[in-house]
Amino acid sequence: MTIQNVAIPRSSATSDSNSKPLVLVVDDDKDNLLLLQYSLELFNCGFVGRTNGIDLVSIAQSIQPHLILLDIVMPRQSGIELLRQLRENASTRPIPVVALTALGRADDRLRLLAEGFDDYLSKPFTLDDLQAMINFYCCQATRR
DSSP states (O other): OOGGGOOOOGGGGOOSTTSOOEEEEEOSOHHHHHHHHHHHHHTTOEEEEESSOTTHHHHHHHHOOSEEEEESOOSSSOHHHHHHHHHHSTTTTTSOEEEEESOOSHHHHHHHHHHTOSEEEESSOOHHHHHHHHHHHHHHHHHO
């Protein structure tokens, strides 16, 4: 099984109080996906990983993740283009989307937030920073 084909059954992707928070990660680097999968499992989160943004909106509609971590620099479509598609769809618009990127300058962060990302996580990130991000967005989502 490849990371791109990892999926969580719909029954586990519901947002009731008994389920794990579900995080959808899109990153073209398979090593990054594997690291994020292990980290999210450590934080007791469900994980769905994709190496590209093909069908991202339909996937997000189907599983309704609590959070999307989205790489910015990818070969086919940039994370910014994918974010625009997510924001144009009524059922994916409210899902928090965090830019996950190696673009680490302050002006990069400001530009990505201005594009509509909810937050920004610069690679390489610490597990503490990732956990804080997950806790902030996933705990808010499970309270709704």
